[in-house]
Amino acid sequence: MSEKLKPFIWIDNNIEEVFAFYKSVFKDAKIISQNSFTGTIEIFGQNLLFLNGGPMFKLTTAFSLMIDCKNQEETDYYWDALTRDGKESHCGWCEDKYGVTWQVTPSELVELLSHPDKEKAQYAHNAMMKMGKIIIKDLYPH
Numbered sequence: 001m002s003e004k005l006k007p008f009i010w011i012d013n014n015i016e017e018v019f020a021f022y023k024s025v026f027k028d029a030k031i032i033s034q035n036s037f038t039g040t041i042e043i044f045g046q047n048l049l050f051l052n053g054g055p056m057f058k059l060t061t062a063f064s065l066m067i068d069c070k071n072q073e074e075t076d077y078y079w080d081a082l083t084r085d086g087k088e089s090h091c092g093w094c095e096d097k098y099g100v101t102w103q104v105t106p107s108e109l110v111e112l113l114s115h116p117d118k119e120k121a122q123y124a125h126n127a128m129m130k131m132g133k134i135i136i137k138d139l140y141p142h
Contacts, residue, residue, distance in 0.1 A: 003047055006040075007065070010053040011098055015039045018050060018098050025081040064093065064101035071106065072136050079104045079133045092134040106136050 011018055015034060019041050023029045032040040032047060040049050048065075069075040075092075082104065085097040092105050112124035124139040131138070 006047050006049055007063075008049045008051065009059070009100065010051050010057050011059075011100075012055050013052045014098070015050050015052045021096070021098070025078070059099040059101065061089070061093065061095070061101045064103050066103040066105055068110075069104060069106045071108075075104055075106050075134055075136070078102070088132045090132060091128050092131070094132075104133065106134055108136050109134055109139060112139055 015038075019029075019031050019034065019039060022041055022043060023031070026043045028042075028044065030042045032042055034040075037052050038049065040047050042048075044067075067078050069078060079092075079094060082096045082102050083094045087095040089095065089101075091103075092109070093101060093103050095101050109124065109128060113121055113128075115121040115124070120140075123141055127139050128134065
């Protein structure tokens with residue numbers, strides 16, 4: 001399948017290590033191509049291109065990749081795998097050990113934030129703002 005729009009991610013100089021890590025985290029990950037300078041890995045059917053560009057540019061949280069998680073178990077799995085040797089942040093955002101920012105987001109959170117009942121939506125929003133990893137049960141009033 002040809003894609004018109006592809007994320008292109010600048011990393012320091014460790015493409016082989018990055019791809020091995022992502023293959024360990026994402027069971028469906030496939031290396032499409034790889035050479036000394038660039039590589040493409042497919043995760044969840046999305047091609048991500050990486051460049052061994054050196055240390056002059058660093059990734060920021062201004063760009064992130066979002067994982068739509070079906071439940072708490074999946075949320076826990078990806079959060080734990082990506083924050084291992086990485087960094088936890090707020091509202092389901094984290095950074096892996098290579099500096100790529102991820103949003104580990106349960107689909108239930110997205111549904112709650114756009115719920116027609118504005119009080120439910122506001123409660124979920126306020127709860128999310130206090131979390132690192134999203135805990136689905138805590139998005140609801142007790």
